[in-house]
Structures are given as C-alpha cells and as structure tokens.
Amino acid sequence: MIRGRASKFGDNISTDHITPGRLAHLRSNLPELAKHVLEDADPTFASRVEKGDFIVAGSNFGLGSSREHAPLVIKMAGVSAILAKSVARIFFRNAINLGLPVLICDTDNIDDGDELEVDLATGTVNNITKANQLTFGKLPEVMLRILDEGGLVPYIQKYGDFKL
Amino acid sequence: MGKTLAEKILSQKSGSDARSGDIIIARVDLAFAQDTTGPLTVRQFQACNLKRLADPKKTALFLDHAAPSPNRQISNDHRLLRQFAGETGCLIYDVGGGICHQIVAETLAKPGDVIVGADSHTVTAGGLGAFATGMGSSDVAIAFGLGKTWFRVPESIKIVLSGKFSRGVGAKDLILYLIGNIGADGATYKALEFGGDGVKNLTMSQRFTIANMAVEAGAKVGLFPTDSTTHDYLKSQGRGDHYQPLSADDDASYERTINIDLATVEPLVAKPHNVDNIAPARELKGTKIQQVFIGTCTNGRLEDIAIVADMLKGKRRHPETRLIVAPASPQVLLAAIRAGYIYSLVEAEAIILPPGCGACLGLHQGVLADGESCLSTANRNFKGRMGSPEAFIYLGSPATAAATALAGEITDPREVA
Numbered sequence: 135m136i137r138g139r140a141s142k143f144g145d146n147i148s149t150d151h152i153t154p155g156r157l158a159h160l161r162s163n164l165p166e167l168a169k170h171v172l173e174d175a176d177p178t179f180a181s182r183v184e185k186g187d188f189i190v191a192g193s194n195f196g197l198g199s200s201r202e203h204a205p206l207v208i209k210m211a212g213v214s215a216i217l218a219k220s221v222a223r224i225f226f227r228n229a230i231n232l233g234l235p236v237l238i239c240d241t242d243n244i245d246d247g248d249e250l251e252v253d254l255a256t257g258t259v260n261n262i263t264k265a266n267q268l269t270f271g272k273l274p275e276v277m278l279r280i281l282d283e284g285g286l287v288p289y290i291q292k293y294g295d296f297k298l
Numbered sequence: 299m300g301k302t303l304a305e306k307i308l309s310q311k312s313g314s315d316a317r318s319g320d321i322i323i324a325r326v327d328l329a330f331a332q333d334t335t336g337p338l339t340v341r342q343f344q345a346c347n348l349k350r351l352a353d354p355k356k357t358a359l360f361l362d363h364a365a366p367s368p369n370r371q372i373s374n375d376h377r378l379l380r381q382f383a384g385e386t387g388c389l390i391y392d393v394g395g396g397i398c399h400q401i402v403a404e405t406l407a408k409p410g411d412v413i414v415g416a417d418s419h420t421v422t423a424g425g426l427g428a429f430a431t432g433m434g435s436s437d438v439a440i441a442f443g444l445g446k447t448w449f450r451v452p453e454s455i456k457i458v459l460s461g462k463f464s465r466g467v468g469a470k471d472l473i474l475y476l477i478g479n480i481g482a483d484g485a486t487y488k489a490l491e492f493g494g495d496g497v498k499n500l501t502m503s504q505r506f507t508i509a510n511m512a513v514e515a516g517a518k519v520g521l522f523p524t525d526s527t528t529h530d531y532l533k534s535q536g537r538g539d540h541y542q543p544l545s546a547d548d549d550a551s552y553e554r555t556i557n558i559d560l561a562t563v564e565p566l567v568a569k570p571h572n573v574d575n576i577a578p579a580r581e582l583k584g585t586k587i588q589q590v591f592i593g594t595c596t597n598g599r600l601e602d603i604a605i606v607a608d609m610l611k612g613k614r615r616h617p618e619t620r621l622i623v624a625p626a627s628p629q630v631l632l633a634a635i636r637a638g639y640i641y642s643l644v645e646a647e648a649i650i651l652p653p654g655c656g657a658c659l660g661l662h663q664g665v666l667a668d669g670e671s672c673l674s675t676a677n678r679n680f681k682g683r684m685g686s687p688e689a690f691i692y693l694g695s696p697a698t699a700a701a702t703a704l705a706g707e708i709t710d711p712r713e714v715a
Binding site for chain 2: 146148150151154155156158159160161162163173174193194197198199200201202203206220222223224227228231232274275276285286287290291295296298
C-alpha cells in the first residue's frame with residue numbers, strides 16, 4: 135500500500151518537459167539534474183514535491199526520448215508512482231526498470247492535491263479526498279517481477295538473465 | 299494464419315512461433331548507446347556485474363549528440379565512453395563520426411536484424427527491414443551483456459501506400475500526414491508496417507525518414523519490406539551480401555489498415571508543441587521564422603541536402619533568418635561537397651555544422667532565444683526542445699525549410715520556382 139498526494143499534469147508531458155536536452159551536461163550529476171525535474175511543465179514542481187507524492191497525468195505521459203534520466207529524476211524527487219490514462223512505450227519500460235510503478239487508469243476525476251492510496255497487489259486506487267475508488271490494469275508478468283525486485287539492475291544481479 | 303513482418307522477425311530471433319501479444323526473448327544483432335544515454339548505460343552495465351560484452355562487434359557507442367563537446371561535463375562523459383570502448387573492444391564512433399542512426403543505416407543494420415538503441419530514433423533502421431527500437435540505458439546495458447532482450451510482440455498497423463509524390467512533396471510530408479491522422483499516441487506499443495505499390499516509389503533515404511518518425515506516433519517500430527531499392531542501397535554501401543528478401547505474409551493479421559495515395563499528400567508542417575499538430579504549409583504563410591535548421595536523423599541525408607542546395611543555388615537566405623545545415627554523416631558531407639551542394643549553401647549564407655545532433659535537442663549549436671520561431675527538418679517540436687521553453691518549433695520537409703529560409707516566413711515549397 136502506497137499513500138500520497140496527487141500532483142496533476144495534463145496530456146502529452148514529454149521527456150523534454152521532464153528533463154530537457156539543454157541539461158544534458160548534468161546527466162552524470164544526478165542530484166543536480168533532479169533539481170530541475172518537470173521544470174518545463176511546472177517550474178514549481180521540484181520545490182513542492184514531497185516524498186510519496188503521485189504524478190497524476192492525462193494521456194501519452196513521457197512521450198519522446200529514450201532518456202532513462204526522465205523517470206530517474208522523477209523517482210529521485212520522491213514520487214512513489216505515476217498514474218496516467220496512457221504512457222509512452224519507452225518511458226513505461228524505463229520506469230519499471232527503475233522500480234517506479236506506472237499505473238494506467240482513468241485520471242479525469244483525480245484533482246491536484248487529492249490524497250490517494252494505491253494497492254499494487256489488488257490494482258486499486260482509493261481516492262481518500264473524494265471517497266471513491268478506481269482500478270488499474272495488470273502489468274505483464276515479466277514487468278511485475280522486475281518491479282518486485284526494485285528494477286532491472288537488481289533483477290539481473292539476482293537472476294543473471296531474463297526469466298519469463 | 300500468416301505473419302506480419304514484426305512477427306516474422308521476432309519468430310526468427312526468438313526461435314519460437316511469435317504472435318502479437320506474446321512475450322518473447324530475442325537475440326539482439328546490435329545494441330548501441332549515444333553520448334547522452336551512454337554514460338548511464340555504462341554505469342548500469344557495471345552495476346549488474348556484467349563484466350564482458352556478449353559480442354563487442356554487436357555493441358556500439360556514438361559520440362554524436364554533443365559533437366564536438368561544448369563543455370567540461372560532457373567532455374568527461376565522452377572520456378568515460380572512450381574508456382569503456384577501450385576496455386571492452388566495442389565499436390566506437392567518436393565526435394564527427396556522424397549521427398548514430400545514419401551510421402547504423404550506412405554500415406551496421408541488416409534486413410531482419412533486431413536492433414536496440416538507447417535513443418528513441420533507433421526505429422530509423424526499420425527503413426531497411428530491421429526490427430529496430432529505442433530503449434532506455436538499463437535495457438541496452440543488459441543487451442550489451444547478454445546479447446538478448448525481452449519484447450512483447452506488437453500488434454501491427456498496416457499502412458498501404460499507392461502512387462507517387464507530386465512536385466515539392468516528400469517523405470516528411472507523408473509521415474507528418476500519418477501522425478496527424480492517427481495522433482502522437484496512435485500507434486503506442488504497436489508496429490507500423492508499410493506496404494503497397496507505392497513503396498517501390500520511395501528511395502531508401504525517404505524510407506529512413508518515414509521509419510525515423512514512427513516513434514512520434516508512439517510506435518515500437520516502423521517497418522518496411524525489402525526490395526531491389528534496399529538491395530541497391532546495401533550494394534552502394536559495399537554490403538550487398540547483407541540483403542535478404544523480407545515481406546509480411548499476404549494473410550497476416552493487422553489491427554487496422556490505413557490507405558494513403560502519395561499523390562494526395564501536400565507540404566505539411568507540425569506546429570508547436572506537438573508533432574500531431576499538423577497544418578498545410580500554405581496555411582502558415584506569414585509566420586516569421588528566425589532560424590531554419592536542416593539536418594538530423596530525420597532529414598540530414600544527401601537527398602535532403604540536394605533538395606535544399608538546388609532551391610538555394612544562386613540565391614541568399616532571408617536577411618532575418620539564420621540558416622543552419624548539419625549533414626548526418628561524414629559520407630553525406632563528403633558527397634555534398636563533391637556535388638557542389640555545400641558550395642551553393644555557403645554562398646546562400648548557410649552555416650554548415652559538423653555531422654551531429656546538437657541543435658535538434660537544444661544541447662548546443664543553434665539554441666533558440668525566448669520568443670523565437672524555428673522551422674526544422676527534425677522530428678520533435680516539444681516545448682523546450684531546442685533550448686528555450688519560450689521558443690516555438692515548426693517541423694517540415696527540406697523543401698519547405700529551403701522555401702522558408704528564402705522567404706523568412708513559412709512557405710509552401712511549391713511557391714518557389
């Protein structure tokens with residue numbers, strides 16, 4: 135069970151919104167890079183995000199680049215999971231590979247600041263503020279195992295290979 | 299039931315009867331990273347205790363996104379990648395060596411290959427019939443070490459092309475038309491497979507442009523069948539033996555089919571800040587442009603530069619519009635010099651950059667000022683992409699870019715003689 139507050143974003147939040155190319159020189163200095171997380175979507179986000187918060191977005195979150203730094207700086211900011219109507223393919227896989235849960239669900243009725251409780255095992259989001267519940271789709275088995283191990287690096291450290 | 303191209307390639311590389319929706323493990327024929335994703339790839343590789351590469355000849359690093367390096371931090375990243383190549387014996391293409399996707403197309407990709415790159419435009423090699431897709435640093439690090447990766451076999455959308463482009467229209471207009479039609483997430487997790495009689499009227503360069511932007515519709519791959527054009531291209535690169543005939547089965551199953559008559563496509567532009575925000579170039583007349591950028595893995599090939607040089611020959615760019623041209627590889631640059639294109643461009647007051655990616659992603663060499671607008675032949679117009687979140691990026695073809703550079707405002711290339 136994960137509990138936190140929703141930070142709401144719109145549709146088509148790209149990897150350039152999350153960590154733009156102009157900051158490429160900071161990619162080997164992750165703590166510095168993380169200070170700019172989502173800067174071009176919401177310049178106040180980095181200063182107000184709290185540990186455990188959820189990013190709640192519309193459709194096609196994370197479109198664009200393969201830069202794994204995008205989900206990495208989101209995770210470093212303390213975000214516990216991303217909830218979106220849909221997520222771009224590479225970002226989705228990168229987030230799971232870093233142990234950052236991505237939940238596909240209808241986010242229209244979640245507002246900025248709502249208190250949420252997410253149960254990964256049952257696939258439910260409990261909106262405490264609005265006193266309602268919604269469900270999210272199950273991940274493929276291989277992604278669940280990678281997520282369970284905390285990401286792809288610990289998974290490979292443990293198994294040494296992919297186990298389908 | 300027959301197979302799509304994606305199912306055929308993944309069946310071959312997984313040694314199984316791969317069908318859309320299956321999760322499979324496929325052998326990887328080439329894994330690569332570039333200078334902005336490579337350092338993390340190296341660190342993840344080391345964190346996994348993967349001491350050795352599965353095959354150094356199937357592993358490549360490209361120093362292309364900041365080439366040559368604009369600052370100390372990136373110079374240190376470059377040094378890290380050179381050290382890794384020295385220790386592991388992998389292929390390395392140093393600064394000036396060209397844009398990764400162009401070098402993969404010219405020298406490394408084969409029809410039927412599975413290619414994974416830590417760069418989203420890895421899909422470019424789909425023009426040659428390779429199942430080539432972008433992944434993050436962790437996935438590519440594992441492919442470096444294990445020589446394989448897992449895939450969900452994608453459903454395919456079939457794009458049936460017919461006819462020929464009319465004058466002033468090209469591959470960029472076609473792919474912008476398609477993305478405008480299905481949307482920036484219209485093919486998410488799926489394969490775009492191109493077919494139909496119109497394919498034979500597309501050059502390899504045009505196929506690369508189209509495959510390159512498959513990811514802008516969310517697609518995992520953009521796949522072309524192979525034919526005599528593919529074979530001739532491989533021969534021209536001294537690797538005719540890499541050719542194999544490849545096509546989808548006639549009775550393959552597709553999620554949907556979209557028919558496009560190339561003759562009906564007109565010059566199009568993607569407006570800020572999303573690639574599916576499409577309008578005809580003629581409707582944007584009057585939009586002032588401070589910078590025109592021609593190049594990138596999308597449109598930095600010899601045919602693209604030839605179109606621009608022919609349109610600009612003996613003319614001057616608009617005095618208030620900077621014109622930047624970056625050939626995609628040394629091979630392209632040398633051929634453009636030999637053909638006199640570079641001479642025409644410099645006479646038209648273009649700035650010629652070394653082969654590389656820098657301006658496209660706002661890293662260096664062409665960063666926009668707040669409030670400025672750029673017409674670019676690249677693949678992305680996201681907010682902040684070219685260095686300023688207060689700037690505006692329009693995407694168009696090389697012909698539209700050349701017409702715009704002359705007029706100082708967005709211009710339909712058919713208006714320019």
